[in-house]
Amino acid sequence: MHPSPGPRLRSLLTLLFLSMLCSVAQAQPAQKPFEPYSGQPGKDVVWVPTPQALVDKMLDMAKVTTSDYVMDLGSGDGRTVITAAKRGIRATGVEYNPDMVALSKTNAAKAGVSGKADFMKADLFEMDLSKATVITMFLLPDINLKLRPKILDLKPGTRIVSNTFTMGEWVTDESAIVDEKQGCSGYWCKALLWIVPAKVEGTWKLGQSELTLSQSFQMVTGTLKSGSKNISISSGRLLGDQISFSADGAVYSGKVSGNSMDGTIKGGSGGTWNATR
Numbered sequence: 001m002h003p004s005p006g007p008r009l010r011s012l013l014t015l016l017f018l019s020m021l022c023s024v025a026q027a028q029p030a031q032k033p034f035e036p037y038s039g040q041p042g043k044d045v046v047w048v049p050t051p052q053a054l055v056d057k058m059l060d061m062a063k064v065t066t067s068d069y070v071m072d073l074g075s076g077d078g079r080t081v082i083t084a085a086k087r088g089i090r091a092t093g094v095e096y097n098p099d100m101v102a103l104s105k106t107n108a109a110k111a112g113v114s115g116k117a118d119f120m121k122a123d124l125f126e127m128d129l130s131k132a133t134v135i136t137m138f139l140l141p142d143i144n145l146k147l148r149p150k151i152l153d154l155k156p157g158t159r160i161v162s163n164t165f166t167m168g169e170w171v172t173d174e175s176a177i178v179d180e181k182q183g184c185s186g187y188w189c190k191a192l193l194w195i196v197p198a199k200v201e202g203t204w205k206l207g208q209s210e211l212t213l214s215q216s217f218q219m220v221t222g223t224l225k226s227g228s229k230n231i232s233i234s235s236g237r238l239l240g241d242q243i244s245f246s247a248d249g250a251v252y253s254g255k256v257s258g259n260s261m262d263g264t265i266k267g268g269s270g271g272t273w274n275a276t277r
Contacts, residue, residue, distance in 0.1 A: 034099045036077055043096040044124070047076050050138050050163050053183030055083050057176060058191045062134045062159040064089055071132040073124045073139065073147070078104025078117065080136050085116035093119040094127050129154060138163035138188070152217075156198035156256065157240030164190045170217045173239065197238035198256035204275040211275055220245060 040047040050058075058080070064070060066088045072080045075093025077100060084091035085108065095101050101121045108117040129135060129150060135158065137144070144167050151160055151167075164187070166172075174193040178184035201215040206224070213222040213236070220236030224247045236245035243261060244253040252273055254263015262274040 034103055036100060036103065042074070044143055045074065045140050047074075047097075047100070048138070048188065049076060050080065051178070051184045051186070051188060052079065052083070053178050054163060054189055054191060055080050057178050057182075057184075058136055058161040058163065059084060059087070059134075061174060061176060061191050061193045062136075062161050064134055068133045069131055070134045070136060071127075071129060073127070073135060073137040075104060075119060076100055076138075078107050078119060081117045081119065082108050082111050082113055085113035086111065088116065090116055091118070092132075093117070094122050094124050095119060096121060096123060132158065134159045134161070136161045139165060141165045141168070144168070151194075152196060154196045156196055156238075158196040160194040160196065162192045162194075164188055164192070166192065167194060170194060171219075173218065195240045198241045198243070200238065200243060200256055200261070202277050204261065204277045206273060206275040224248070 036047060059070075064084060064087065068089050070081070070084045070089055070091040072091065072093045075081055075095045078093050081091040081093040081104065093101075093104055095104065098121050101119045104119040105114070108114050108119070125146065132154070135151070137160075139147075139162070144162065144165055148167055148170065151158075160167075172192045173195045176191050178189045178191070195218070197215075197218040199215070200213050200220060202213060204211040204213065209224055209226040211222065211224050213220055215238075218238045220233070220238060220243065222233050222236065222245075224231045224233055231248045233245045233247045237243070238256070241256045242253070243256055243263070244251065246252070248268060250268030250270075251266045252263060253266075254261050254273065260274070260276045262272065265271050265273055
């Protein structure tokens with residue numbers, strides 16, 4: 001049976017133990033703060049920062065206003081979200097890497113826009129995008145194609161802006177290159193814009209006539225049947241919920257609201273038009 005150590009010995013042992021702990025702690029190198037690097041691997045794509053000049057151009061091209069809600073898919077270090085927030089726009093970044101999310105929140109706080117800029121760790125394929133009026137992204141073409149069906153189901157008029165990479169056969173509504181004089185050099189200096197088109201394919205009753213439309217993204221073809229006459233339409237196009245086409249020497253332009261369309265006619269007999277399906 002061993003005698004219990006006295007109070008003094010216990011104190012000395014405690015001090016010795018604490019001293020050893022401090023020595024171990026001091027021997028551990030200080031952990032460096034997280035710093036992302038261009039080409040850093042990610043879940044779906046590597047991270048490459050979008051040049052600030054192109055971030056500005058993408059937001060300008062989308063004509064963002066303070067009534068918009070921007071979502072940036074694969075938000076990286078948060079620069080697009082922070083830039084939107086500095087313009088007074090509510091914006092959310094979706095990023096899978098938790099270190100990037102934490103860095104983005106720190107960057108937003110430093111920029112003084114934490115109230116407008118939000119960041120979440122999430123899988124972009126599982127995100128609900130329906131509340132966004134503008135979506136920005138810098139993803140590879142195959143990722144864009146996987147997202148495309150979901151994007152095409154968004155509210156007509158939703159603006160989609162991509163750094164460099166396309167949406168397959170869905171042609172852009174607008175594109176622009178930012179050159180070196182404007183502050184962008186290298187490969188990633190092209191902004192591409194799409195506007196989600198309304199869904200108009202089908203047969204519509206237009207007065208005493210029948211309008212049959214086929215649709216390929218924002219491009220529209222079809223015929224206008226009036227009595228025994230079948231008139232091919234031309235120059236059919238959608239810009240969000242705005243539609244225009246020509247038929248029998250007249251130009252029809254109007255707005256799509258679900259299963260109805262109405263607008264004005266220039267040329268021919270002129271006037272207004274309304275169609276339902």
